[in-house]
Amino acid sequence: MTRKKRIAAIAAVGASALLLAACGSSSGNSTPSSGSSQGASGATGSAEVFSWWTSGSENAALQSLFDATKTAYPNLTLVNAAVAGGAGTNAQQVLATRLAGGDIPETWQTHPGGALGDYVKQGVVEDVTSLYTQNGWDKAVPKSLLDTITYDGKIYAVLTGVHRGNVWWYNKKVVDGAGVTVPANMTFAEFEGIAKQLQAKNITPLCLGDKDIWTAAMVVEETIVGEVGADGWKGLMDGSLKWSDPKVVQAISDAYTSLGWAQKDHKSQDWTGAVASLAQGKCAFNVMGDWAYGELVVKQKLVDGTDFGYTFLGDPNTFVTVSDAFVEGKGSKNPAGAIAFMSTIMDKTAQVNFAKLKGSSPFRTDVDPSSLGAYQQVAAKTLSSGVLVASLVHGQALVPAADSQAFADATTLLEAKGDAAAFAKAMDTAFATNK
């Protein structure tokens, strides 16, 4: 053979070898071995924990769960298979590929409601009702939250913590400096009055960072919840109340008015930029879930009660829930490992430690929250005694994920045209077509 042909032959053989190696390694993972079939207390081997918690307080909170699992199950090694980016969409994409290929992680992160329902329909998650009844967890958690992870009477997940979505944070120094009093909870008319007073003093009433539209969608959602109340919102979710009901359309219109009070560069900022603007006193209010609490206290180094405060629109006892769930994958190599991790999540001490780092309220209402921050104690109390409704923007409600996307799209159009009736019509159509 000539030299050129010899090189070509070697290259071709090399390429084929690489191809075969790639095919070989992926097929090796598709058959689940028997793993550890002992009870969770004797869990051994390794278990993959798949999430999108890769940075900052979220990663610290995840590590606290890992440490707690290591203490309780010393023979179990947890593998952190977290995937960064896209606020979870990257992780969901990788997970979808793995589920299709049969490489099931032991446990993965998801949201209660539509996302969990999707996994249940695909038949890839295990029923963990027995865990709840054996350990008495079903008595220790809020019933309405438990309903968001129950399908056909079977429970499919555990929750790490619960964030509250409908909080109106404000910069106390800016507001006091303008001579404005903010009540502990307000009607929209009162909020409008406050906004006008602030505008008269040349203060931007609302900090908004809606490069990602979900922040604006949150303003719309929390305004609707504040005005139609918990029963109204539950009616909207289960279809008994139509979006084109005059009360709902009025709330949408009020939300659009609020969006008009935002600072000029809102489209170029993300949510952390908006919180930073609030911290720097560039604007007064920010409608955000209580993950902003961690941002304000830890990153912006503000003091709760002195530098910033919070209030609510409508009934302060209506708690819009945004939580994260972990499920047990069906057909993974080490189901006992998954159960061990999920049991640790529900452990009382682990729940409080997680809440401290993540800024959420513990899922279990029978824990002692006195070691948590001031705001968190109030939130935990509301979680156990208040009325809980699920957030649509964060895909927590028991409706298909397409409805959450429809809400986000409708908000995009609302910002441009301000047509509340069109918003309501789009949502009614979405709820009717997406089943």
Added chain:
Amino acid sequence: MATPVSELDVGRTAAPARKRPKPRKHVPRGLLWLLPSFLIVCVFVYVFIGYTVAVSISSNWRAAKPDLTPTDPWYANYQTLANSGRFQADVRNNLVFAFFFLILAVLAGFLFAVLVHNALRARGFFRSVFMLPYALSFIVTGVVWRWLFNPEAGLNLILANSGLSAAYERVTGSPLQPDWTSSPAVVGDLSGMLNKVIPGGDFIQVQLGIPLALMAVVLAAAWQLMGFSMAMFLAGLSSVPNEILEAAQLDGATGLRYYRSIVIPLMKPFAVTVVVILTHVAFKMFDLIYAMSGSGIGFATDMPGIFVYETIYKALQPNIGAAAAIVMLFMVCVVVVPYLVRTGRRDAHD
């Protein structure tokens, strides 16, 4: 005397014993080398495109539960797309973006190529400076231009502090502080005309005009990809033989006339290549826009790529996302396939 002669003897013997079928012997071996790549491309590109088409007409396909039962009628998902205001806006945005982006990127690239080609000194330095944006990732460009287009900072600050904004205010009465990507305005609207042409054309829910926010994105994209078109045109300009330049000078065609009548016609094949490549870049644009402005106000900067991504991973509707992806493929093919056919024919002629 029929002695079989191996190909190694070709150069050595003065007169071969008989006419040897050399070309025919090489074809099967050539095919053998091509076979692995061909199989890979067949499976990973064409078979998967076929599977995507199947998913796009399915009613309930999920990754872990692949159910390819088609919808009834089979084109139901495409109908949903056509009636979706957001997708209509996306197609409008894609076409408007591609049009203005191509004009800007090709013209600017050609202009800078001419300038760099004729630079008296530091040609390499200027070439690198203009090429550098092309080396950046789209995400970096998106974030930087998002900061530049921030209505309260960035370019608007420059306009305010340089006095341009005040000068503009004196002439028109309002300061020159454009909204850039925050602008909800759409200039022009052809929907009215379209209603008269297409029966039932009132299913169009968006203004068929030019979203101003998109023009800001065109600026950022052209800034980045101008480097690519400049590189192509530089190669083209260097390939103009010196004899032609001298002949033109002898005949008195210099300066602008030289460029208009000689160089630009010679640049045509390079221009066609640049246009085709930049068109399919424009049609698939995703990360730049996602980092810069997301879907924009009223979907002013939304693109089919973003729609596919959100429909599949946020709305969890892979069948509609797949339908949108097939529409994107079709749009790209409309541009690329004639080009491939034409170059294929040209190669066959050579």
